[in-house]
Amino acid sequence: xxxxxxxxxxxxxxxxxxxxxxxxxxxxxxxxxxxxxxxxxxxxxxxxxxxxxxxxxxxxxxxxxxxxxxxxxxxxxxxxxxxxxxxxxxxxxxxxxxxxxxxxxxxxxxxxxxxxxxxxxxxxxxxxxxxxxxxxxxxxxxxxxxxxxxxxxxxxxxxxxxxxxxxxxxxxxxxxxxxxxxxxxxxxxxxxxxxxxxxxxxxxxxxxxxxxxxxxxxxxxxxxxxxxxxxxxxxxxxxxxxxxxxxxxxxxxxxxxxxxxxxxxxxxxxxxxxxxxxxxxxxxxxxxxxxxxxxxxxxxxxxxxxxxxxxxxxxxxxxxxxxxxxxxxxxxxxxxxxxxx
Amino acid sequence: xxxxxxxxxxxxxxxxxxxxxxxxxxxxxxxxxxxxxxxxxxxxxxxxxxxxxxxxxxxxxxxxxxxxxxxxxxxxxxxxxxxxxxxxxxxxxxxxxxxxxxxxxxxxxxxxxxxxxxxxxxxxxxxxxxxxxxxxxxxxxxxxxxxxxxxxxxxxxxxxxxxxxxxxxxxxxxxxxxxxxxxxxxxxxxxxxxxxxxxxxxxxxxxxxxxxxxxxxxxxxxxxxxxxxxxxxxxxxxxxxxxxxxxxxxxxxxxxxxxxxxxxxxxxxxxxxxxxxxxxxxxxxxxxxxxxxxxxxxxxxxxxxxxxxxxxxxxxxxxxxxxxxxxxxxxxxxxxxxxxxxxxxxxxxxxxxxxxxxxxxxxxxxxxxxxxxxxxxxxxxxxxxxxxxxxxxxxxxxxxxxxxxxxxxxxxxxxxxxxxxxxxxxxxxxxxxxxxxxxxxxxxxxxxxxxxxxxxxxxxxxxxxxxxxxxxxxxxxxxxxxxxxxxxxxxxxxxxxxxxxxxxxxxxxxxxxxxxxxxxxxxxxxxxxxxxxxxxxxxxxxxxxxxxxxxxxxxxxxxxxxxxxxxxxxxxxxxxxxxxxxxxxxxxxxxxxxxxxxxxxxxxxxxxxxxxxxxxxxxxxxxxxxxxxxxxxxxxxxx
Numbered sequence: 001x002x003x004x005x006x007x008x009x010x011x012x013x014x015x016x017x018x019x020x021x022x023x024x025x026x027x028x029x030x031x032x033x034x035x036x037x038x039x040x041x042x043x044x045x046x047x048x049x050x051x052x053x054x055x056x057x058x059x060x061x062x063x064x065x066x067x068x069x070x071x072x073x074x075x076x077x078x079x080x081x082x083x084x085x086x087x088x089x090x091x092x093x094x095x096x097x098x099x100x101x102x103x104x105x106x107x108x109x110x111x112x113x114x115x116x117x118x119x120x121x122x123x124x125x126x127x128x129x130x131x132x133x134x135x136x137x138x139x140x141x142x143x144x145x146x147x148x149x150x151x152x153x154x155x156x157x158x159x160x161x162x163x164x165x166x167x168x169x170x171x172x173x174x175x176x177x178x179x180x181x182x183x184x185x186x187x188x189x190x191x192x193x194x195x196x197x198x199x200x201x202x203x204x205x206x207x208x209x210x211x212x213x214x215x216x217x218x219x220x221x222x223x224x225x226x227x228x229x230x231x232x233x234x235x236x237x238x239x240x241x242x243x244x245x246x247x248x249x250x251x252x253x254x255x256x257x258x259x260x261x262x263x264x265x266x267x268x269x270x271x272x273x274x275x276x277x278x279x280x281x282x283x284x285x286x287x288x289x290x291x292x293x294x295x296x297x298x299x300x301x302x303x304x305x306x307x308x309x310x311x312x313x314x315x316x317x318x319x320x321x322x323x324x325x326x327x328x329x330x331x332x333x334x335x336x337x338x339x340x341x
Numbered sequence: 342x343x344x345x346x347x348x349x350x351x352x353x354x355x356x357x358x359x360x361x362x363x364x365x366x367x368x369x370x371x372x373x374x375x376x377x378x379x380x381x382x383x384x385x386x387x388x389x390x391x392x393x394x395x396x397x398x399x400x401x402x403x404x405x406x407x408x409x410x411x412x413x414x415x416x417x418x419x420x421x422x423x424x425x426x427x428x429x430x431x432x433x434x435x436x437x438x439x440x441x442x443x444x445x446x447x448x449x450x451x452x453x454x455x456x457x458x459x460x461x462x463x464x465x466x467x468x469x470x471x472x473x474x475x476x477x478x479x480x481x482x483x484x485x486x487x488x489x490x491x492x493x494x495x496x497x498x499x500x501x502x503x504x505x506x507x508x509x510x511x512x513x514x515x516x517x518x519x520x521x522x523x524x525x526x527x528x529x530x531x532x533x534x535x536x537x538x539x540x541x542x543x544x545x546x547x548x549x550x551x552x553x554x555x556x557x558x559x560x561x562x563x564x565x566x567x568x569x570x571x572x573x574x575x576x577x578x579x580x581x582x583x584x585x586x587x588x589x590x591x592x593x594x595x596x597x598x599x600x601x602x603x604x605x606x607x608x609x610x611x612x613x614x615x616x617x618x619x620x621x622x623x624x625x626x627x628x629x630x631x632x633x634x635x636x637x638x639x640x641x642x643x644x645x646x647x648x649x650x651x652x653x654x655x656x657x658x659x660x661x662x663x664x665x666x667x668x669x670x671x672x673x674x675x676x677x678x679x680x681x682x683x684x685x686x687x688x689x690x691x692x693x694x695x696x697x698x699x700x701x702x703x704x705x706x707x708x709x710x711x712x713x714x715x716x717x718x719x720x721x722x723x724x725x726x727x728x729x730x731x732x733x734x735x736x737x738x739x740x741x742x743x744x745x746x747x748x749x750x751x752x753x754x755x756x757x758x759x760x761x762x763x764x765x766x767x768x769x770x771x772x773x774x775x776x777x778x779x780x781x782x783x784x785x786x787x788x789x790x791x792x793x794x795x796x797x798x799x800x801x802x803x804x805x806x807x808x809x810x811x812x813x814x815x816x817x818x819x820x821x822x823x824x825x826x827x828x829x830x831x832x833x834x835x836x837x838x839x840x841x842x843x844x845x846x847x848x849x850x851x852x853x854x855x856x857x858x859x860x861x862x863x864x865x866x867x868x869x870x871x872x873x874x875x876x877x878x879x880x881x882x883x884x885x886x887x888x889x890x891x892x893x894x895x896x897x898x899x900x901x902x903x904x905x906x907x908x909x910x911x912x913x914x915x916x917x918x919x920x921x922x923x924x925x926x927x928x929x930x931x932x933x934x935x936x937x938x939x940x941x942x943x944x945x946x947x948x949x950x951x952x953x954x955x956x957x958x959x960x961x962x963x964x965x966x967x968x969x970x971x972x973x974x975x976x977x978x979x980x
Contacts, residue, residue, distance in 0.1 A: 031857035032845045038479060041393055045481045047518055048883055048891045055894075064856075101382055102391040102477060103569070111592045167627070175631050178665075182632040186594035188374045189620040206594075288623045290595045298380060303845060 096306030135226025158220030416877025416966030436517025475561025647716025729965030
């Protein structure tokens with residue numbers, strides 16, 4: 001097992017390097033000039049000669065005139081910085097500098113990341129808590145009235161774009177019934193002691209509707225996935241055998257069918273948990289939440305490629321490690337699967 | 342299943358309980374909750390040394406307002422008598438100019454600490470320094486101030502152009518290169534900031550007779566940690582001298598809170614604020630109306646879009662909203678200090694010919710365009726100005742008489758084209774229908790993509806204009822319908838090809854920025870649709886330069902090489918003393934008139950903006966150059 005994990009870790013490094021190279025090249029294909037963007041506000045106040053001198057100096061300082069491959073290596077920390085002496089890239093812990101926020105990328109990401117994790121944990125747990133029992137129930141009562149109704153509702157939830165769901169829910173819950181606030185993560189002007197219960201409940205109050213919308217939006221896919229996996233498991237011969245042995249229906253469903261249905265589902269479940277780190281661009285923008293999705297959107301809109309690249313690289317790492325965890329978990333869930341080769 | 346339903350009910354109850362707990366916190370009368378349409382970046386450094394996001398700047402200005410020179414309600418520069426006791430200007434033989442300023446005694450920060458001359462000059466020395474540059478500061482100070490460059494380069498340990506004369510007097514000398522300048526009073530604008538707060542303990546300003554400098558370990562490395570901390574910090578102990586104290590910023594919720602500064606010295610008219618608290622929250626385009634209806638915020642600044650303006654007016658008339666919130670809304674309207682436009686490239690293709698540019702303007706009903714786009718909340722201008730500029734206000738009658746309004750007139754457009762020789766077809770015969778052609782010289786033809794060379798050697802240029810249009814742009818959509826695909830345009834024998842691209846790519850073509858790719862360096866598009874805004878310091882210098890190097894670096898983005906226009910644009914700011922308003926205004930009018938003749942741009946629409954505020958707020962008078970942060974100081978709460 002240890003050897004297998006070590007081998008996979010080496011793969012992760014190789015894949016990460018390939019992904020980082022591809023992403024860096026992709027973003028640098030976008031024609032933009034960060035030096036020009038940075039100095040543009042000074043253009044009107046400087047004489048042209050002075051402006052142009054500064055522009056050239058800034059391009060040199062940013063290394064924009066170097067070949068793309070050198071810029072990539074520098075960004076990774078495998079090539080010396082523009083000073084020609086130090087290495088100061090990703091491998092040295094420098095995740096870059098946000099041109100929009102004018103500060104280190106890491107300090108820009110911390111707060112949105114914690115918000116996103118906080119919101120997504122709630123919605124993921126709520127969604128799994130609803131979809132798994134619902135999917136099992138529908139599979140066990142296949143083609144019953146409840147199952148058919150659920151199929152219709154989940155199909156609707158699956159088909160309607162999340163922003164439509166968000167706007168409809170917002171109209172109903174916020175404007176008509178005035179239960180939840182329209183936007184934000186905190187009541188405007190409210191001051192709380194840091195870490196207080198009041199602060200926590202106020203935050204819960206504000207994220208309740210986004211969580212409900214995200215949960216509702218994700219019901220369809222997982223419910224149908226669980227249902228089909230369970231239907232397949234319930235049609236197997238060993239289920240007939242179990243029932244023939246006189247086992248209780250609960251034991252048949254949860255010990256025999258569910259455990260066998262779990263294997264395909266676990267991929268999705270782990271994928272969901274990994275999604276905890278990734279924000280929703282639509283939800284966060286609609287509800288004005290400061291999360292990773294919104295930050296990513298701001299980064300893209302403002303050509304803040306170091307910020308966007310850092311987020312991408314973070315997601316790459318999470319995905320690669322997640323894939324390893326999924327493979328290891330197969331072995332834990334299903335003894336027939338060996339993960340040591 | 343029953344257990345599952347019970348669980349769902351329990352979750353719903355928990356959520357309802359949190360709702361009930363939190364709903365008890367509501368906006369009080371007297372608290373302005375400001376919905377911001379731009380991101381709150383959280384950079385609260387006292388000036389735009391790093392970032393210049395609109396909301397961050399507003400927050401800075403609400404908390405820092407103790408400058409020697411400020412702008413008044415009309416955008417004119419005025420000496421601030423609350424701060425400045427005396428301001429003396431002295432011209433030198435070498436062309437440089439010294440501003441000697443004495444500030445009033447008794448000025449204080451929000452924490453009660455006294456303000457003196459050092460507080461006004463340290464930030465200028467900082468901006469000139471290598472230390473600031475190492476921290477990523479972008480500033481013009483080292484170029485502008487005598488001795489700034491030598492200090493930056495480390496040749497001398499002081500800035501010779503900045504002098505600390507006594508506790509309340511200092512002087513600053515401006516380089517001759519930047520003088521005379523009509524707005525030179527702006528060079529004398531210095532704000533008071535606490536060196537102890539912004540740079541930390543151990544730093545001070547000294548002057549040993551040759552120039553002022555900052556004492557202590559004044560390097561980027563030594564300053565880095567402290568500067569990073571205070572840049573993004575808001576709290577009760579933040580030291581500032583504005584009408585409000587920036588007491589909190591919740592980075593997680595992107596919410597800033599300001600409370601009144603009891604120690605504020607007053608603005609340039611001695612006015613102090615009475616609104617106790619301002620909370621700034623983020624507003625989203627898609628949900629702002631619901632947010633304001635439910636009381637998430639009660640102040641929505643500078644609504645620009647016609648649809649949004651009409652939505653705002655509907656909310657104001659909605660009695661149910663008024664009842665639910667316990668207050669109604671009022672609004673103030675003001676003109677945009679700029680406009681949306683078509684920008685022509687005047688050095689190649691058909692748009693190099695003045696009659697073509699004038700014809701295109703007359704093929705578009707600009708009044709109808711503005712009316713449709715702004716839904717009645719906008720108008721049209723006929724030159725590079727905004728109706729809020731004092732120059733416009735002082736020249737309105739003159740402009741009315743002397744500018745061509747280029748009203749919609751397809752027949753006149755055709756006449757212009759015919760007179761200019763656009764009378765041929767693709768074979769060189771007489772034009773009857775389709776695209777018009779004109780016989781051009783090899784020089785005029787240039788490398789224009791669509792040129793046709795006939796067997797007899799004649800070069801014909803078709804009246805095809807390639808238009809660079811940014812994606813997802815409603816102006817482009819309307820322009821396509823009302824100009825590019827209109828019957829009048831087709832009948833006139835003009836073809837306008839819309840090329841949709843990202844805004845970044847549009848800018849590369851606009852700047853002809855070959856560093857981003859060879860294709861961008863080649864003149865490709867004859868027209869671009871963009872927008873521009875003017876500041877009170879109206880300065881068009883170098884915008885029509887003929888210097889090839891400057892042009893290649895994006896200084897003349899119309900590529901219009903007209904000596905008269907170039908001279909006027911330079912002379913009105915660099916050839917006139919700041920006291921000679923009369924001469925300036927004459928030059929300004931001539932510049933506008935010449936521009937109007939040559940029409941390097943087509944002003945399409947100039948919006949009327951509105952700001953929506955709660956009806957308990959009185960005396961709130963925002964204007965084009967008088968923003969929220971200035972107007973709110975005068976506002977009061979209705980009894």
